[in-house]
Amino acid sequence: MDDLQSLESQTIHIVREAFARFERAAMLxxxxxxxxxxxxxxxxxxxxxxxxxxxxxxxxxxxPEMLAFRDRIAKEWALNLVVARHxxxxxxxxAPTRGRLACCTALKTEALHRxxxxxxxxxVLAGIRRDEEGTRAKERVFSPRGSDGxxxxxxxxxxxxxxxxxxxPGGHVRIHPLLHWSEEDVWRYIAQEGVxxxxxxxxxxxxxxxxxxxxxxxxxxASRAADVEGILAELRETRVAERTGRLQDQEAExxxxxxxxxxHM
Amino acid sequence: MRxxxxxxxxxxxxxxxxxxxxxxxxxxxxVDHGKSTLxxxxxxxxxxxxDGKLEAVAxxxxxxxxxxxxxxxxxxxxxxxxxxxxxETSHVRFRGRARDHxxxxxxxxxxxxxxxxxxxxASDAGxxxxxxxxxxxxxxxxxxxxxxxxxxxxxxxxxxxxxxVGHDAGRFAALTEEIASLLASLGLAAASVVPTDARAxxxxxxxxxxxxxxxxxxxxxxxxxxxxxxxARGLPLRLPIQDVYKFDERRILVGRIESGTLAVGDxxxxxxxxxxxxxxxxxxxxxxxxxPSSAAAGQSIGFTLTExxxxxxxxxxxxxxxxPPLTDVLAARVFWLGEEPLRVGTACRMRSGPAETExxxxxxxxxxxxxxxxxxxxxxxxxxxxxxxxxxxxxxRLRRRIALDDHRFGPTAGRIALYxxxxxxxxxxxxxxxxxxxxxTRRSTNVTPVAHRVDAVMRARRNGHVGGxxxxxxxxxxxxxxxxxxxxxxxxxxxxxAYLLDGDNLRNGLTADLGFAPADRAENIRxxxxxxxxxxxxxxxxxxxxxxxxxxxxxxxRAAAGPHPFLEIHVAADLAVCEARDPKxxxxxxxxxxxxxFTGVSAPYEAPDAPxxxxxxxxxxxxxxxxxxxxxxxxxxxxxxxxxxxxAFAVFPSDDSRPDKRRKEPKTNDVxxxxxxxxxxxSPQ
Numbered sequence: 039m040d041d042l043q044s045l046e047s048q049t050i051h052i053v054r055e056a057f058a059r060f061e062r063a064a065m066l067x068x069x070x071x072x073x074x075x076x077x078x079x080x081x082x083x084x085x086x087x088x089x090x091x092x093x094x095x096x097x098x099x100x101x102p103e104m105l106a107f108r109d110r111i112a113k114e115w116a117l118n119l120v121v122a123r124h125x126x127x128x129x130x131x132x133a134p135t136r137g138r139l140a141c142c143t144a145l146k147t148e149a150l151h152r153x154x155x156x157x158x159x160x161x162v163l164a165g166i167r168r169d170e171e172g173t174r175a176k177e178r179v180f181s182p183r184g185s186d187g188x189x190x191x192x193x194x195x196x197x198x199x200x201x202x203x204x205x206x207p208g209g210h211v212r213i214h215p216l217l218h219w220s221e222e223d224v225w226r227y228i229a230q231e232g233v234x235x236x237x238x239x240x241x242x243x244x245x246x247x248x249x250x251x252x253x254x255x256x257x258x259x260a261s262r263a264a265d266v267e268g269i270l271a272e273l274r275e276t277r278v279a280e281r282t283g284r285l286q287d288q289e290a291e292x293x294x295x296x297x298x299x300x301x302h303m
Numbered sequence: 304m305r306x307x308x309x310x311x312x313x314x315x316x317x318x319x320x321x322x323x324x325x326x327x328x329x330x331x332x333x334v335d336h337g338k339s340t341l342x343x344x345x346x347x348x349x350x351x352x353x354d355g356k357l358e359a360v361a362x363x364x365x366x367x368x369x370x371x372x373x374x375x376x377x378x379x380x381x382x383x384x385x386x387x388x389x390x391e392t393s394h395v396r397f398r399g400r401a402r403d404h405x406x407x408x409x410x411x412x413x414x415x416x417x418x419x420x421x422x423x424x425a426s427d428a429g430x431x432x433x434x435x436x437x438x439x440x441x442x443x444x445x446x447x448x449x450x451x452x453x454x455x456x457x458x459x460x461x462x463x464x465x466x467x468v469g470h471d472a473g474r475f476a477a478l479t480e481e482i483a484s485l486l487a488s489l490g491l492a493a494a495s496v497v498p499t500d501a502r503a504x505x506x507x508x509x510x511x512x513x514x515x516x517x518x519x520x521x522x523x524x525x526x527x528x529x530x531x532x533x534x535a536r537g538l539p540l541r542l543p544i545q546d547v548y549k550f551d552e553r554r555i556l557v558g559r560i561e562s563g564t565l566a567v568g569d570x571x572x573x574x575x576x577x578x579x580x581x582x583x584x585x586x587x588x589x590x591x592x593x594x595p596s597s598a599a600a601g602q603s604i605g606f607t608l609t610e611x612x613x614x615x616x617x618x619x620x621x622x623x624x625x626x627p628p629l630t631d632v633l634a635a636r637v638f639w640l641g642e643e644p645l646r647v648g649t650a651c652r653m654r655s656g657p658a659e660t661e662x663x664x665x666x667x668x669x670x671x672x673x674x675x676x677x678x679x680x681x682x683x684x685x686x687x688x689x690x691x692x693x694x695x696x697x698x699x700r701l702r703r704r705i706a707l708d709d710h711r712f713g714p715t716a717g718r719i720a721l722y723x724x725x726x727x728x729x730x731x732x733x734x735x736x737x738x739x740x741x742x743x744t745r746r747s748t749n750v751t752p753v754a755h756r757v758d759a760v761m762r763a764r765r766n767g768h769v770g771g772x773x774x775x776x777x778x779x780x781x782x783x784x785x786x787x788x789x790x791x792x793x794x795x796x797x798x799x800x801a802y803l804l805d806g807d808n809l810r811n812g813l814t815a816d817l818g819f820a821p822a823d824r825a826e827n828i829r830x831x832x833x834x835x836x837x838x839x840x841x842x843x844x845x846x847x848x849x850x851x852x853x854x855x856x857x858x859x860x861r862a863a864a865g866p867h868p869f870l871e872i873h874v875a876a877d878l879a880v881c882e883a884r885d886p887k888x889x890x891x892x893x894x895x896x897x898x899x900x901f902t903g904v905s906a907p908y909e910a911p912d913a914p915x916x917x918x919x920x921x922x923x924x925x926x927x928x929x930x931x932x933x934x935x936x937x938x939x940x941x942x943x944x945x946x947x948x949x950x951a952f953a954v955f956p957s958d959d960s961r962p963d964k965r966r967k968e969p970k971t972n973d974v975x976x977x978x979x980x981x982x983x984x985x986s987p988q
Contacts, residue, residue: 039534039599039601039602041323041324041325043601043602044601046603047559047601047602047603048603050603051545051559051603054545054546054557054603055545055657057546058545058546058616058657081588082587082588083557083603084548084550085548085550085553085555085586085587085588085605086588086589087550089550168394168396169394169396175394175395178421182725182726194418194421195417195726195727195728196417196418196420196421196640196726196727196728196730197421197424197425197727198420198421198424198425198453198720198727198730199424199715199718199720199730200656201654201720201727201730202726202727203725203726203727204722204725204726205725206724206725206726220396220403274398277350277352277354278354279355279356
């Protein structure tokens with residue numbers, strides 16, 4: 039087995055554990071590169087099917103290209119798509135102009151809590167990776183959350199030899215099957231498997247998106263990478279962090295840390 | 304403020320080959336010995352930090368009015384920056400020359416040992432950091448022990464803060480020797496011991512003048528030599544079944560191959576159910592043009608069988624000729640991390656891969672506090688509760704029999720987890736050396752039973768009682784043989800046909816080929832159980848007297864006796880009493896190490912949960928014990944003419960030729976509990 043096969047095998051094993059041990063699992067799907075790689079492996083794990091709903095937390099600020107991509111893939115892959123949008127917050131005028139922390143908290147974190155509570159999910163799969171950012175590096179593969187969905191990095195159960203937290207009354211477990219992958223691993227996998235990703239990742243007019251998010255808060259980076267091979271070549275040279283273009287991280291030293299503690303994905 | 308600089312990059316990112324292995328190294332050691340500093344320096348000097356990271360750390364330090372702190376590079380959480388310690392295991396990646404690296408920054412603070420376990424269990428190698436001035440502190444000692452318990456074999460050591468000992472080669476040599484002997488005592492060996500000064504960046508990536516006397520590899524060179532863990536190929540097949548999918552007409556079994564290979568056409572055995580099947584196909588998606596015909600260790604696969612059999616999550620697929628042992632009792636060296644102590648007699652959920660069952664803690668021995676400042680001399684040999692952050696050897700009794708290997712079977716074998724409140728709270732490595740495989744042995748096939756024309760009822764009418772088994776179990780020296788001999792004599796006197804099967808006597812013939820290893824003991828009990836059943840079938844009272852330490856094997860002897868009354872008699876003298884008597888001098892020799900696997904000393908004894916009779920020969924006289932046993936036998940197996948003698952059958956034996964008789968007879972145990980009087984004439988008494 040080469041390293042990608044080994045990573046894929048681990049991820050499939052985790053996804054199957056999630057499906058076997060939990061009653062009502064769902065997967066968060068942002069149709070970004072990590073989400074897409076994870077969803078591809080979910081289909082491998084279940085031989086072409088996705089046997090649980092995929093949830094898009096829709097802030098209404100995503101670029102239109104991404105929504106078009108979402109609808110195309112949802113149709114082609116026969117997904118049970120659940121769109122979760124915090125309409126009350128939007129009706130009250132929530133927007134990045136009110137502060138990025140407040141906006142992310144309402145439109146992403148709260149929207150997520152609401153859909154988890156309303157649909158009664160006991161397991162929520164998410165394609166986060168340890169190498170993305172410092173607080174995610176501390177995560178567990180099976181990360182138990184209380185009824186408020188909050189994440190307490192200082193009080194996590196141990197996890198070893200593939201044994202992690204199981205179902206719990208009154209809360210859910212975030213399951214992170216891509217935790218052990220790197221950004222480069224994901225792109226190599228996408229290239230190897232031919233996984234479709236939004237065109238925004240590829241350079242146009244000397245710029246590309248390295249990480250995708252809401253249009254007002256996500257900036258492209260300078261790049262000439264027009265395809266996956268180009269991206270891989272750039273990643274091997276870069277000394278710029280992956281989430282550099284995500285403005286909410288940079289508002290304060292610990293904005294993203296605070297978002298994650300409140301239950302952000 | 305000290306100004307960080309990025310030094311020449313020894314590990315060039317440019318010449319990266321396509322396929323590189325990633326090796327995960329956990330960094331452990333006493334708090335304040337400089338682990339985080341070492342990692343920060345390693346990342347900076349290997350050129351692995353994103354632009355601006357060092358500047359950001361410098362800014363943080365300035366804001367807090369403190370000198371530049373290398374540890375902040377990895378201590379990403381605010382809480383850690385403020386407390387100056389690492390709370391959670393952090394995973395840091397960087398690219399080396401030969402391979403990619405993930406460093407797991409395990410905490411040294413005493414509150415957080417479970418996070419170290421989390422980091423260490425996920426890594427391929429361990430790096431132990433020791434302060435050159437302070438030397439090996441107890442915490443480092445226990446971290447090293449934990450690495451060994453988690454199955455680590457690759458370990459390197461950094462002797463850090465060499466500046467504090469004036470970069471002295473003599474001090475380094477003395478510490479190296481001390482470290483080598485510590486690791487050797489744990490079954491580990493250091494790949495290398497590197498003197499470092501992480502703050503100044505000496506021997507981390509670059510060599511430096513003050514330590515120029517050191518000629519060995521730098522820390523980075525040491526890490527580059529570690530290997531990532533590879534799945535076990537040359538071993539027998541172990542494929543724990545994770546799930547069974549029936550999305551369409553296919554019934555697909557899925558799981559990850561832990562060892563060995565699986566190929567289309569293979570005959571496989573599922574344990575513990577004992578079902579067998581033949582592999583019809585290996586399934587994949589997207590459906591390959593040329594489907595694979597075999598799969599190897601490490602792969603998560605799906606396969607179908609030629610015939611539909613019912614198999615569940617938790618079974619283990621293997622070849623029929625090399626199956627995993629079956630057991631409902633096991634010993635394990637465990638670490639305990641739960642909020643509540645692990646207590647003897649309480650139940651918890653145990654997992655072995657996908658297999659899950661309730662387990663009751665039977666014993667806790669040799670407990671060690673992972674956080675203690677010093678080893679406690681004469682630690683208790685046995686205790687009732689294992690607190691958080693301790694390790695011990697424990698014995699678990701399982702609610703059902705499962706398939707599971709000893710941890711020495713393979714790299715991922717015998718790893719169990721104990722759950723508390725829905726989360727893993729402890730784990731460990733299974734040691735089955737004291738327990739026999741409980742898999743039923745049956746090698747003969749094509750056997751057709753022949754029906755007797757004389758049945759149990761006819762025999763009972765002639766003998767004046769039905770056949771039965773009295774099974775004496777207990778420690779060596781408890782008085783089994785003494786009581787059994789007296790009971791045989793007494794039963795004979797009052798009119799029973801009884802015959803004593805004494806364990807020691809039989810070892811001259813029936814069981815002369817057996818030793819005292821767990822498998823031999825199990826076979827010994829099986830044979831005596833079968834002979835006792837034959838005597839009972841012949842209408843006699845078989846009296847078996849042997850240590851018979853395993854509960855599961857005694858249960859098999861009971862099952863062999865079928866409908867005949869089976870009275871388990873626990874000769875329950877304390878081990879101390881037996882040892883004081885020591886009629887054959889065996890305890891003395893066992894304690895002297897001259898007898899291996901001696902029950903109660905170096906091999907387990909599983910006392911009966913609910914024996915029919917329990918006698919304490921330490922507290923009662925022999926005569927009283929004999930009378931108590933004989934009274935109970937008379938009640939359970941009454942003497943009498945005609946049908947009265949038949950009342951003892953637990954389940955009346957099948958006897959199609961006498962339907963009228965069968966209807967009249969009781970079918971439960973209850974009758975055997977009634978007080979009975981001996982009919983005149985039936986007893987010669």
